[in-house]
Amino acid sequence: MNTLVETLWGTLQQGFFDNIASQINDTIKPYIPEGVPATVKITGLSHGCHSARVLSMRSLPNSEFGDLVPTHGLDKSGSIDQAKNREKAVEKEEGGVFYNLEIAIAYHNAPFRPRKDHMHVDILAMLGPVPLPIFVQVKEFVATIRIRLQMHPDLPFLKNVTFALTENPKINACVSIGAPWALDLLNLPIIDSVLTSQID
Numbered sequence: 001m002n003t004l005v006e007t008l009w010g011t012l013q014q015g016f017f018d019n020i021a022s023q024i025n026d027t028i029k030p031y032i033p034e035g036v037p038a039t040v041k042i043t044g045l046s047h048g049c050h051s052a053r054v055l056s057m058r059s060l061p062n063s064e065f066g067d068l069v070p071t072h073g074l075d076k077s078g079s080i081d082q083a084k085n086r087e088k089a090v091e092k093e094e095g096g097v098f099y100n101l102e103i104a105i106a107y108h109n110a111p112f113r114p115r116k117d118h119m120h121v122d123i124l125a126m127l128g129p130v131p132l133p134i135f136v137q138v139k140e141f142v143a144t145i146r147i148r149l150q151m152h153p154d155l156p157f158l159k160n161v162t163f164a165l166t167e168n169p170k171i172n173a174c175v176s177i178g179a180p181w182a183l184d185l186l187n188l189p190i191i192d193s194v195l196t197s198q199i200d
Contacts, residue, residue, distance in 0.1 A: 001057065002051075005051050005054060006051040006070040007053075009051035009189075012047060014046065018045070020045060024042055024193075025041050028040055028041075028168045037128040038125065038126060038128070041124050042123055044120070044122030045120075046116065046120055047119055048109065048120070049117045050113070050118070051105055051118075052105045052106065055142075056102075056103070056104045057102070057104075058101070059101060059102075060100045060146070060165075064100070067128065068163065097150075097151045100146070100147070101148075102145070102146050103145050103147065104143070104144045104145075104164070105142070105143055105144075106140070106142045106143075108139070109138040109140065111130075115135075115180050118137050119138040121136040122135055122194070123135075133178060134176070135176045135177075136173060137173060138173050139173055141170060141171040143165060144166045144167065145164070146165075146166055147161065147163045148161070148163070173186065174186055
């Protein structure tokens, strides 16, 4: 599985992440108050050359997926056989069969590699005429994701994918202002606690 993930990781084109950065920039603009002489723009976004790894994977029943499972107003009471019949009705209504997965993944940046080979985000904040470059690099993270696949008999056999994090991911990152090699702001206790609370 990790060999497959590594192969797929390497096939992702930079243009894909450039489009994501562009969409994020468009989303940020409305949140900047009018009259404030400041802009924020993502100038670089990369997943790096070192892939995340799958720690574990297991199949789960629909009962473990909560709101990810559409109820369509069906009554959930009754016997097990009745519940199965209702589930089949939902599958038939949506035109597919569902498969549920829980995947735990982890990422750790490769040592002794240049920054461009790591997962990172470059941000340019303009405070009036003064540019303020901000460099964010992800050192490591661990996350558990639940994925609900809706299979379909017609090509490409996958109709919908729904996913959600089971809990807040554990992220270790560094944030520098001015230059990538500058002081890591997350080493400062107050800033570290504030940013961690925002992630949570």
